[in-house]
Each structure stands twice: as structure tokens, then as C-alpha cells.
Amino acid sequence: MKHFDYIFTGAGLSALMTVYKMVQSGKFNDKSILLLDENPKKTNDRTWCFWDDSNGIWETIIQKKWNSALFADENFRRDLVLKPYQYNMVKGLDFYTQVFDLVSKQENITFLNQKVLEIEESENLILVQTDTESFSCTKLFNSIYNKQKAESQTEYPVLQQHFIGWFIKSEQPVFNPEQATFMDFSVEQRGNTRFMYVLPSSEREALIEYTLFSENLLQNQEYETEIQKYIKNLGITDYEIVEKEQGSIPMTCYPFWKANTKNVINIGTSGGWTKASTGYTFKNSDKKSSQLVSFLQRETDFTKFHKRTKFWFYDLLLLDILDRKNEIGSHIFSSMFKKGNPSLIFKFLDEETSFIEDIKVILKCPKILFIKAIFHVALKAIKL
Template structure:
């Protein structure tokens, strides 16, 4: 049996981002790497978006960017992307192609089309079992999320960001290619937190995505009917659906880091890299991947204390608790933030880069009693 230095279970955004940072820092030199992933990762299977000022390190694989982006509710439209801020979209196929082409230059990287079934850890090695073989390594980077551990956890409520999106094409111009709607709350809420997400790639093409933050999924037809109704509301009756995407992203304050051990680091959604209050993953994956490499370069060979919760972890826990208990509060919560606080500060807060004073500015814009109740529950068990 070959002893690998690193095994990556699941080859998605997090694993490829960590591998990219390892290559950039020359950490993979003379290392034997095993990638376990049943899919070829040659399809455009998802879309990642994020906000950023100016030029970014991933601009080479950005498929489209918008310098104008709006928060919309029933009363107003709020421009959010001023002062050089841009909203950027990366299609996964371009990202996969870039990083996998880099990996092809590393002769010590082995890809097995296998799925990890489980692993065990001893003082000196990690043993990984797949659907057909058993492998061993010094360290395991695990991005395989076990949803059951989230569902069965009583202390941390689980919200789901679930969505279905249609890439539509029209014969006549129907969209403003320079204007994105990253949250359009003008759709019926029906007791939940629901919004449309509109990303025009040209004046005749756009991604229209129906998104919910809620504990329960909808029937397939409900997502489709909502998109049809929204397009009709915008006067768009004739269109072709060129592609569909759908997904489920966990939104939870579950303490993923407690599953890390000396030789196992959970990454991606399995490691809590998805922002609990928004579901955004890409920028956080960049930050955490750089942290992984810095950790390795220091010669630290124990991942037990890789992650430490901070005040933003606590804010996210309050957010998820509030929306889990009163799922219809999303409209007023986000409307309050974007109406009463400069959007730049809101985005800075969501990026976990605000000062305590700025934190308070965002927090007081939210419905106060539900958050106070959640705070007392978290702090004192009331």
C-alpha cells in the first residue's frame, strides 16, 4: 500500500482551492497526493458569486462582473455596489479547468474515481476506505459533508439555502447587462424568507434564481412556478431555458471545527467554510485555504486547533436561530440592514472585516426583540 502525504476526499471548490494555494506556495514539492472524487469535474455544475473591490486574483476565471447591484423590496430599490465594488461570477467549469491544468504539472498527484466511505485515525496515520480500496496518508483533507450530523444536532438549528435557477435567453433585449439584482424581495414571502436573484450576462440572457432561506424544501414545481411568475411580472413571456441549476446549502452554526483532529482537517461546507448567515462560500474558501498553507508552512502537524470561533461566529449563530424560529423575518431583517446602513458597511460586516462600532451599526438595524431573545438563549439558556 502506497503511503500518501495528503489525501483529499472530494474534489470541489475547497479541495481545489487548497491545492491551488499549496502549489502557489510550493508546498506540494516531493509530496504524494491522492484525490478521491467519482466525478470528472469537467462540467459547469455550479456558479459562485462574490463581491470585491477592484482587480482580484481570480479575475482570469470570472465569466461576468457587474458594477451595479441592487437590493429590492416592495418599497424601494437600493444601489449597493458603489466606489469600485463589483459583483463577480465564476462558472465552475472555468475554475476546475484552471486548477486541474495546474495539477497536471504535478507528477505526484494521483486521481482515483472513488468515493470515500469512511476513515480512521491513529497516532501516526489516517486510513481511508473507499467503495473499492483502502488508502493511508499522513493527513486527510475531508470535504465530504454528512448532512445527518447537522439534522440530528439539537443545539444548532439547520436552515437551508435552497434554490433553483434558470438560464434564460430571449429573442429581444429584456435585461440590463450591467445591473444585477442580488436580492429581490418583491416576490411573495409565504411565511418564509424568499427572494429572486437575477444576473444578466447580456441584454438577452440572464440567470433567474429563486432562493429560500428556510428549514424545509419545496416541491419541484413550486420553484418553477415562482420563476415563471417573476418573468411574467417583468413582461417576459417568450424565452428559452438554456440550462438549469439547483442546490442546497446548509446554513448552520454547527461547530464543525470540533471534528478536526491531529491528522484530519474538514474543509469546505464540511469544515464550516460556508458563511452560515449568507451561504456564500467562494471568498471564505480563499481565506481559509491561505490559512491552511500558512499553517503547513509553519511546520504545524496538528489540525486540532486550526479554527477558532470569533464574534462573527456568534453573530451567525444568532442569525440562524432567529430565522429558524421566525422564518418570515428575512424580509424585514435584510430590508432594515440595507435601508439603514451603508451597503458598503453591510458587505464589510458579511466579510467579517468590520470594527465593533460598525458591528453595532448593522446589528441595531435588525429586528431587536427576536435577536435579544436569541442572544439570551445562547448566553444564558433562557
């Protein structure tokens, strides 16, 4: 049985960002590292988007940037000037290529295309069993999401950001390539929080996604029927579907970090790294992975890594409302974006605002709903 200093079970976004930054730091060259994942990471299996106000380490793989975004519902449309932010799109394959171009050159790092079956932890050693081999390590980073653990409990709401998206080429030049559609709630809500999301790369090309924030997924045909209706309403009569993508991202404030031990840490969605109120993952994982790499250089006890912030409580309030009254999601987001400062809202969603700035954003939301939610979730916050 081969032993490693560090094993990553799952090589998704959070794991690959962490390993990439470990290499960049130059502080882990003496550590043996194993990445395990059943997916070889050689296909364009997803698209990530994030907003930023500076050029970071992922700058070279950003495929498209937008300085403007559209927010709409059945009653109004608003062009959002994002300055100082830009809205960025990264394709999965480009991200994997950048990471593995660096990681593959490191003699101390091994990537194996194997499925993890079991993790067994003793006091000073962790054993990992895959479908073909067994390994041991001193520290383990787990990003394999345990759906049953989160969804079998009833104390914390668990919604899904679920979607199907079509990359299309249209014969008609209908898109504005300089503006992304951030949320378009003008589609029928049908008792849920439903919106369209459009990322145009040219006047004739765009990703169009039908997205819901709700508990239950739909049949595939339901998503695709709504995409077809939306395309028709845009005035497109002739188009080609170039590619499709599909996903379901958990939205929850469930305290995943409580399962961390001295030698095992849950990261990514499994560690609560997804932004609970929006389902956005890339920027949060970017921040958390940097924090983790710094943490590894000064600490050895993983139970000390997580720190709960005020934003966890804000997210809990929204999820509590959407869990009980999913049909009013459009009303909440419209209230926020109708008159709110777009850059301040994005800063708030990035968890970088001061308390005074928090209040400015929160006051744009329906006040009675959030006051009631405070009383409803207060006990959960106190218990943690």
C-alpha cells in the same frame, strides 16, 4: 496499499482551492498528494458569486462583474452602489479547468475518480477505502459533508439556502447587464424567507434563481412555477431555457471543527467554511484555504487551526431568529439594506469590519429581535 503524505477526500471548492495554493506556494513539492472524488469535475455543475475590491488569483475566470446591485421588497427598491467592491460570477467548469490545468502538471499530485466509502483513523495513520481501492496517509483533509451529523442535533439551528436557477435567453431586451439583483423579496413569502436573485449577462440573457433560507426544501415544480411568474412579471413573453442549476447549502453555526483531530481536518462545508448567515461559500473558502496552506507550513496539529470569531456569534443570532421566525427574514434584510451603507454591509458580510463598524450595521436591524436572540443563544456561545 499506496501511501500518501496528504489525502483529500472530496475534491470540491475548498479542497481544490487548497491544493491549488499548495502548488502555487512551492512548499509542498516533496509531498505526495491524492485527491479522491466520484465527480470527474468536467461539467458546469454550479455557479459561484462573491464580491471583492481587488484582483485575485481567480480574476481570469470571472465571467461577469457588476458595479451595482438591486435590493427590493414589496415596498421599496434600492440601487446599491457597491464601490469599492464588484460583484463577481464564476462558473464551476472554468474554476475546475484553472485548477486542473495547474494540478495535472504536478508529478506529486494524483486525482482519482473514485467514491470514498470509509475513513479509519489510528494514532499515526489514516486509512481510506474507496469503491475500488484502499489508501493510507499521514494527514487527511475531508470535505465530504455529513448531513446526518449536523441535522440530527437540536442545539444549533440548521437552515438551507436552497434554490433552482434558470439561465434564460429572452427575445425581449429587459435586463440591465450592469446591475445584478442581489435580493428581490417582492415575491410571496408564504411563511418563509424567499427571494429572487438575478445575474444578467446581457440585455437578453440572465440567470434567474428562486431562493429560500428555510429548513425544508420544496418540490421542484414550486421553484419553477415562481421563476415562471417572475419572468412574466419582467415583461418577457418569449424565452429559451439554456441551462438549469439546483442546490441546497447548509446554513448553520454547528461547530464542525470540534471533530478535527491532530491528523484529520474537516474543510469546506464539512468544516464550517460556508458563511452561515448567507450561504456564500466562494470567498470564505478562498480565505480559509489560504490560511490553511500557511498553517501547514508551521503546524502539524489540525486541532489548532480553527479560531472562533465574533462573526460566528453574529451569524448564530440571525440563524436563531430565522429558525424560530422564518417569515421575518425579508423584514430583517430590508431593514439592513434600506438605509445602510452598501459597501459597509458587504464588508461586514465578508467578516472584515471593526467592532465600531459592526455596530453601525447591526443597529440597522430590528433591535428587539436581536436583543431577544442574544439571551436565547448566549449559553451556546459560553459552552464553546
